[in-house]
Amino acid sequence: MACDFLVTGCRGQLGRDLMTLFATEHSVRGIDIQDCDITVAPDIHRAITEIRPRVVLHTAAFTDVDGCESDSENAMRVNAEGAGNVAVACRSVGALMVYYSTDYVFDGNKDRPYTESDRTDPQTVYGQSKLQGERAVRAALDEYIILRIAWVYGRHGRNFVKTIIGLGKKQIETVASGGELPDSLKVVDDQVGNPCWTMEIARQTQAVVLSGLRGLFHATSEGETTWYGLARVVFETLGLDVNIVPCTSDEYVRPATRPKCSTLENDRLKTAGLNVMRPWREALESFLHENGRELLSEG
Ligand SMILES: NC(=O)c1ccc[n+]([C@@H]2O[C@H](COP(=O)([O-])OP(=O)(O)OC[C@H]3O[C@@H](n4cnc5c(N)ncnc54)[C@H](OP(=O)(O)O)[C@@H]3O)[C@@H](O)[C@H]2O)c1
Numbered sequence: 001m002a003c004d005f006l007v008t009g010c011r012g013q014l015g016r017d018l019m020t021l022f023a024t025e026h027s028v029r030g031i032d033i034q035d036c037d038i039t040v041a042p043d044i045h046r047a048i049t050e051i052r053p054r055v056v057l058h059t060a061a062f063t064d065v066d067g068c069e070s071d072s073e074n075a076m077r078v079n080a081e082g083a084g085n086v087a088v089a090c091r092s093v094g095a096l097m098v099y100y101s102t103d104y105v106f107d108g109n110k111d112r113p114y115t116e117s118d119r120t121d122p123q124t125v126y127g128q129s130k131l132q133g134e135r136a137v138r139a140a141l142d143e144y145i146i147l148r149i150a151w152v153y154g155r156h157g158r159n160f161v162k163t164i165i166g167l168g169k170k171q172i173e174t175v176a177s178g179g180e181l182p183d184s185l186k187v188v189d190d191q192v193g194n195p196c197w198t199m200e201i202a203r204q205t206q207a208v209v210l211s212g213l214r215g216l217f218h219a220t221s222e223g224e225t226t227w228y229g230l231a232r233v234v235f236e237t238l239g240l241d242v243n244i245v246p247c248t249s250d251e252y253v254r255p256a257t258r259p260k261c262s263t264l265e266n267d268r269l270k271t272a273g274l275n276v277m278r279p280w281r282e283a284l285e286s287f288l289h290e291n292g293r294e295l296l297s298e299g
Contacts (some may be wrong), residue, residue: 003027003076003085006053006095008086009060013157014100014149017198019055021206029053029067032060038082046227048089055096055209063109066255068126084136091140096214098205103150103193103220105131107261113224115217115267116148124256126201134216140150141166145208147201147219150262151230154198155291164231165295168242189246190227193262194220200277207276208269218264221280233281237288238296 005022009015011036022028029051036047038060040098048056061079062068083099090097104121104127122128135143153159167185174180196219204219225233228246235242249258269275277283288295 001050002054003029004053005029005055005185006031006048006051007057007059008032009058009086012059012061012063013154013159013200014152014201015057015059017154017202018059018158018205020200021202022057025181033259039077039084039220040083041088044082044085045092047091048086048095048114049093053092053095055098056086056090057205058083060086061099061100061113061133063126063259065124065126068129069124069256070187071127072129075125075129076132079126080132080136083133084140085139087137087140087144095208096143096145097136097137098145098209099133099142099148100144100201100257101134101148102127102146103262103264104259105134106259107147108261110261111179112261113263113265114261115265117267123259126256143214145214147205147214148210149196149201149219150220150263150264151193151195152198152201153195153287155287155294156198159229161287162295163236165238165240166232168235168240168244168299169296171182171242172240184243184245185231186247186251187228187231187244187253188249189226189250190225191260194222194296195223195230195280195284196221196277199287200283204269204277207274208262211272213272213274215268217268217272218266219269219277220264220266221277221283222266222275223252223279223281224263225280230284231279233284234288237285238292 153161
């Protein structure tokens with residue numbers, strides 16, 4: 001049966017919130033890898049031609065940035081070819097495609113936020129594969145929406161905010177049980193970005209889709225911080241007395257080099273009067289107000 005919206009990656013962190021938000025006013029279906037692997041072109045083609053959505057919200061991706069570095073073949077297959085398969089299937093049923101891209105398409109060396117007209121130059125396999133995905137979407141479709149998002153967190157799945165709450169809780173419990181005083185929590189303080197709540201991205205998606213505007217957009221919460229700054233606001237808002245100290249990227253080496261500057265300027269959304277995402281701190285406080293108690297009670 002035809003539906004308004006189809007969400008790929010519907011069990012992922014963004015996919016789940018898109019399903020929740022769009023289901024309030026539209027008919028929505030979701031698929032994930034258990035239902036259909038986007039790298040198998042005939043399978044995703046069959047799924048989309050059977051469901052016949054008006055709009056496909058394509059979140060499915062290989063999102064483990066370090067994992068992409070050690071498995072570049074799979075990164076390209078899922079993030080580039082998979083996105084191309086979805087785009088071709090959208091073309092065959094006349095569906096609008098929304099593709100979620102990333103700040104990692106830039107080199108991260110700029111000292112100001114990146115705009116949509118800045119030159120891309122990804123420094124990681126993940127960034128390269130997502131940029132190839134953008135190109136595959138543009139090549140297959142006349143009409144598309146590409147939303148570049150960054151530093152995503154939400155209620156579901158794995159993300160920095162949930163991880164840091166877990167680590168903070170563990171430190172507090174160790175101290176309370178009289179255990180050995182744990183090391184202070186070191187958090188990187190020389191990378192800047194715009195933290196984005198999945199529910200805000202979902203609302204921004206809705207605003208752009210319904211507006212009729214098409215093309216490439218940067219879509220992040222206003223304002224910037226570092227991972228250390230983000231962790232501090234999380235602990236302050238939840239009233240957790242955690243011993244954290246800032247550290248440099250050099251002290252926390254990862255397989256994929258993280259960009260120093262990840263901030264995006266929503267130039268095109270602002271020009272169109274469609275920039276609906278709240279400043280990062282306000283959005284984070286809402287997220288923690290709604291979900292903090294539950295997150296704290298999780299093991
Ligand atoms: N997370 C971020 O900070 C961030 C930043 C910028 C952009 N983005 C982009 O935003 C989108 C959503 O990110 P997210 O954090 O919500 O991702 P996520 O939680 O990792 O969800 C992605 C979903 O896609 C599924 N998937 C993976 N390979 C697939 C395949 N071959 N066929 C079908 N489904 C497949 C995953 O299943 P499994 O879990 O079983 O693999 C997962 O359910 C992605 O396109 C990502 O690149 C994310």
